[in-house]
Amino acid sequence: MHQILLVEDERWIRTGIRKTVEKTGLPFQVVHESTNGLEAYDWLTQHKVDLVLTDIRMPAMDGIALIKEVRRREMDLNVIIVSGHDDFAYTQQAIRLGAFDYLLKPVEQEGMKETLTKWLQENETKHAKLDHEHLASKDMNELSPIERVLLYIDHSSAKDVSLAVAAEKAHLSTSYFCKLFKKETGTNFSDYIVNVRLQEAARLLEQTSLRISEIAERLGYSDLAYFSNCFKKQNGMTPSQYRKNKSE
Numbered sequence: 001m002h003q004i005l006l007v008e009d010e011r012w013i014r015t016g017i018r019k020t021v022e023k024t025g026l027p028f029q030v031v032h033e034s035t036n037g038l039e040a041y042d043w044l045t046q047h048k049v050d051l052v053l054t055d056i057r058m059p060a061m062d063g064i065a066l067i068k069e070v071r072r073r074e075m076d077l078n079v080i081i082v083s084g085h086d087d088f089a090y091t092q093q094a095i096r097l098g099a100f101d102y103l104l105k106p107v108e109q110e111g112m113k114e115t116l117t118k119w120l121q122e123n124e125t126k127h128a129k130l131d132h133e134h135l136a137s138k139d140m141n142e143l144s145p146i147e148r149v150l151l152y153i154d155h156s157s158a159k160d161v162s163l164a165v166a167a168e169k170a171h172l173s174t175s176y177f178c179k180l181f182k183k184e185t186g187t188n189f190s191d192y193i194v195n196v197r198l199q200e201a202a203r204l205l206e207q208t209s210l211r212i213s214e215i216a217e218r219l220g221y222s223d224l225a226y227f228s229n230c231f232k233k234q235n236g237m238t239p240s241q242y243r244k245n246k247s248e
Contacts, residue, residue, distance in 0.1 A: 001029045002120075005047075007040040007054035007066065008033070008082065017053060017082065017107055024113040026120070037061030041069050044077075051100075051119065052079045056090045064090060067097045080115060082107060114236045121234060125199055145170035145177075146184045153196060160197065160220030163189055198234045201227075205243045212239045 004021065008014045018030045031049065034040035038061035040054065052070070056063040067079050078100035083091045091102045100122075101115045143151065149166045166189060167177040181189045197219045204215045213224050221227035231239050 001027050002051065003031045003049040004028055004051045004053055005040060005044065005049045006030045006033045007035075007037060007052060007058070007063070009035050009055065009058045013055075013105070017112075020107050020109050020112045021053075021116070023109050024116055026113065026116050028116055037063060037066035037069075040066055044070070044075060045073075049077055050123075052077060053082055053103075054079060056081060056083045056087045056094065064094055064097065067094055067099055071098055078119060080119075118236060121195075124195070144184070145172055146181055149177075149181070150185075153193070161193060194230065195234070197221075198231055201231055201239065202235060202242060205239055206246045212243075215239070 006014055006017060008017065014033050018033070021028055021030055028051070030053075032043060032047065034043055036058040037054070040052065041061065044052075052066070054063045054066055061069075063079075063081055063083075070077065070079060079094075079098070081091055081094045081099050081102040082105060083094075083102055084105050091099075094102065100119060103111050103115060149161075149170050152169050153161050153166075163174055163178070166181075167174040170177050170180075172180065178189055181192070185192060187195075201215055201219055204210055204218070205212070208215075210218070212228075216222075216224050216227035219227075221230075228238050231242070235242055237245065
């Protein structure tokens with residue numbers, strides 16, 4: 001379970017947010033609650049969590065100051081802001097300071113689930129990147145068959161590697177390759193490839209001016225509507241919405 005610190009001065013709001021997290025059915029648990037940023041900061045100096053869900057306006061230390069302290073201490077966690085409509089200027093400031101995302105009060109289950117799912121996906125991407133960097137630093141002769149395939153996928157511009165090609169690179173039968181891949185990575189080969197392709201799509205949308213149809217084609221999607229649906233399922237928004245959001 002991924003651990004959450006909840007920071008909110010109103011007890012009834014804390015209760016509501018905690019229950020909303022539980023109702024998402026995602027692997028998250030509120031392990032501690034604080035009534036203001038100062039109390040939260042003191043607790044964080046002695047404990048470790050993955051996420052902080054915090055209000056902006058609180059006594060003693062507000063959410064903005066808390067984010068600044070988290071960044072100053074280089075704590076390995078993400079902060080999600082929970083704010084009212086009137087706090088949008090503060091919310092923008094929090095995002096500039098490195099807040100992962102924000103939720104508007106009252107926090108709905110759908111919004112909470114979307115944000116936490118986004119965090120899970122980005123966290124998975126972060127760890128996958130670290131794994132690939134680790135693989136790249138190793139001598140090719142030291143790599144396992146699956147590690148060689150992961151490195152091959154990482155260096156493939158199209159990110160559209162078939163099961164047959166992957167099994168051939170590993171010098172294994174497709175059936176045994178699938179079993180070994182699932183055992184070593186914790187995911188199915190097909191799901192892994194889809195995730196990698198959609199991560200690359202997000203990167204191209206953000207960093208290039210390629211048309212969405214060109215990005216889809218580059219990544220092996222002949223059906224633009226299907227590509228858009230897959231992208232929205234993983235990222236919570238369509239490719240055009242994602243590009244607009246990042247440009248803003």
